[in-house]
Amino acid sequence: MLSSSDLVPSTATPCVTTITAPKGVRLVGFEPNYSPIANLRLWLIFEGDSINNRYIGNLYDVYSNSDANSYTLGKQVTIYKFNEIPQDNLTLYLGMDVQASGNVKFFRGLVCSLYCQINLDSTYAVNALITVSNDVDYLGKFKHFPTDSNLRIYEGQINDDHLLATVNSSNVLQTLPMAVKSSIKIYVLDKEKINMYLYTNPDDVSYSLVYAGRYINIRSFDVGQISLQQDTFENFTTGDVYTLVNFNFNVTYFDLSGPSTTMQITVFRAGNEVFYGKYFQGNTPPSTTIKVLGDSMIVNYRTDGAATKGFRVDLLCTGEDQTSTIDPVKGPTTSALTTTKQFPPSSTRLTTEKYDTTTKSSDSQFSSILFLFIGIFLILW
Secondary structure: OOOOOOEEEEEOOOOOEEEEOOOOEEEEEEOOOOOOHHHHHHEEEEEOOOOOOOEEEEHHHHHHOHHHHHOOOOOEEEEEEOOOOOOOOOEEEEEEEHHHHOOOOEEEEEOOOOEEEEEEEEOOOOEEEEEEOOOOEEEOOOOOOOOOOOEEEEEOOOOHHHEEEEEOOOOHHHHOOEEEOOOEEEEEEOOEEEEEEEEOOHHHHOOOEOOOOOEEEEEOOOOOOOEOOOOEEEEEEOOOOOOOEEEEEEEEEEOOOOOOOEEEEEEEEOOEEEEEEEEEOOEOOOOOOEEEEEOEEEEEEEOOOOOEOOEEEEEEEEOOOOOOEEEOOOEEEOOOOOOOOOOOOOOOOEEOOOOOOOOOOHHHHHHHHHHHHHHHHHHHO
């Protein structure tokens, strides 16, 4: 049974599927990836919990008819596959309670392979796109974004707790490209229309390239949910060692479940470590924002096979003389900032790892002092 907020995707199965919801079932049809869209007519929808009840329609009606996306099908429906059809185990429909859809009037379901271009039109009513997969959606930059529109991006459910970002004309340059995670991604446009570009390869949108003003919400795939798919490695760079930015980052969520769960954050300048932090049970990350000047940054979260709720790090890149604070939904705003001491690339690294407090150059410094002492002794002798 669905809750009032659940969105549950379903692949084609050879059996009967019954969906129950508190207020009323709402279905979203998905276009088949490798078979004719007309095959959706072979999935029949009936009232209640039996195929002997009244026939309502089929998945093609749900996919193609706007009215089918906006009316209530009743508190319980049954979906039956009429004939045996080879399937690819991709999502064909998604069920939700009518309360879970928020103010969205029309939904479009889509399974992207490598690249998708989508025209999302909310000229007359609020429209939304739902993608379902175990891959990350990388949202590319817009060629044009309407002045008065807001694109709200959700992960998993359509509510404020699952709101990843609100993209508008004032922050679109700072927040994109963006990684959208979770198996269910929802893009809700409140007015006008946009052309969206979704990719599964981060290089296609230059996701790792950072510059002054760029904001990134770095997180695990199922952050906030117990999952075995939380391991994450992300690398960000300015593109060359001569272009520096301040990496302003704040660990806003970190699940320490599992004895071997760790998160390492490293900042480099000209190939040298200037910041290294390793966090684990007994050494939790600071609650304040850390600011480090460099040309690249790595975030590495490892669970060693443990089920955790993942992590979240807010990152804002600024120029060398800029300070800012970070709001994960509203975006960056100018304010005071906790600043770490900076070290030149040839000097020691700054570390927050409790047991790593020595410098790499201590042995050479000791040798130099020893030779100097011997030289002075021989002269005086």
